[in-house]
Amino acid sequence: MKSPSDIIIKSDDHPKRGQYAKRVSILDAAAEVFCREGFSGACIDEIAAEACVSRQTVYNHYHEKETLFTAVVEDVMKRVNAVLFSTLSTFPDTSDNLQEDLTAFAVRLTKNCTCTHDGKFLRKLVLQEGDRYPHLFEVWRQQGPCKTTKALAALFARLNHQGVLDIDDFDLAARQFLALVNADMQMVVLFGGVLSDEELQVSAQNAVRTFLRAYGHVTEKEQGSRISALSGV
């Protein structure tokens, strides 16, 4: 009915051809179904259908459900981590307009990492199957979130050195920055809600304002009043 050249045009940017295209297609579909149904609830037939591929093809590439699952998880983790570190590299390196720069950074963080399809998938997965595959997720945690905190801590240390921040425990500051940035996400994202760009902006602004109130150097005390005017939503 459908020729394969139709099939590979799924929702991907550059439709790769041949065997590789199938792999990607299967991986994407599997991610979708695993995320929606959980491991036990997901059924290979459904995945095959969603990937526009026969069931046998799925079994050709990944011998069994378990293999497919771990492949999907590793794939998503790799993507998420890549985006995470690429976003981290946009951390402001100048200290003028710190409030605005940090806010923009926080927005990027939420938009690229937290509120992403992959992001939600991974969060769901970790919680859902973390107990069953401790090693799989522990490795990711070390390479991802833990490294992120360390990197962020180093970046804050730099700002501290420049004299614009007053932090004694950089690691703690990093964790708290992330917590504040995600403060409004938790509940909304959990329920599939989507925040508008404006809401994202306000949320990030609030997070950064509080962060800078706690850690901003005393000389910048005029910030407090300035930003409270901005966040009038």
Added chain:
Amino acid sequence: MKSPSDIIIKSDDHPKRGQYAKRVSILDAAAEVFCREGFSGACIDEIAAEACVSRQTVYNHYHEKETLFTAVVEDVMKRVNAVLFSTLSTFPDTSDNLQEDLTAFAVRLTKNCTCTHDGKFLRKLVLQEGDRYPHLFEVWRQQGPCKTTKALAALFARLNHQGVLDIDDFDLAARQFLALVNADMQMVVLFGGVLSDEELQVSAQNAVRTFLRAYGHVTEKEQGSRISALSGV
């Protein structure tokens, strides 16, 4: 083999007898299995075995798997919300020793609500099956977390009125307080890790310290140094 009076002594405090005992036993076992395996992965036979009850008894009480599942969720939600509000009622009402009082409150919050078995279960459940039962969880969210934030906001407003805090948006402050308190929990709790009492204490201390730095009234500036000495771990 086993007499029912043996069975009901599971891990409960006061072993209720008769029909009610079975219901409780089933509900507990089901919560355990649903949490471990997810809805699709959970099997009635396993639940029945874990509850020391025949499969038929499960079907007598809850006609089908779906019914049992929603019953379990509602049960856990009720318990979690009850503990949540009972903990909220212990919010400090005097403003001397605010740092210590708030820290103790934060510890109670994490110990009673976040790091609980029920707490983790609910978080897992919301993420896992939230899409499938939007109404179920939306009601809970309104009655639980949303109300919590409102209540906490009101409590902060009271402290603000007493002049010990300098908050302009109480609701935001409440959300950020919760975010800071949970900053260290997220990753650890996700992976089934358990924080020691000491770690819990330090984490709460750090959260409150940052919160008060951001929102504490300027006159209390000596707090910053005092607490940083405390949190030397």
Added chain:
DNA sequence: GTCAAATTAGACACTGTTGTCTAAAACGTC
């Protein structure tokens, strides 16, 4: 002790899923 209600083990039909196997078709590379 009696009796109604609840519980039990086990068998049962039914459905859905996994993973294998086949033969036919489509592919891509030369």
Added chain:
DNA sequence: GACGTTTTAGACAACAGTGTCTAATTTGAC
């Protein structure tokens, strides 16, 4: 255009889980 590889649809066995039914047993209240 020929040939080896990949994909496909469909049938298939094996299995696991749901939900029903039955007949025997146990329970608790009187």
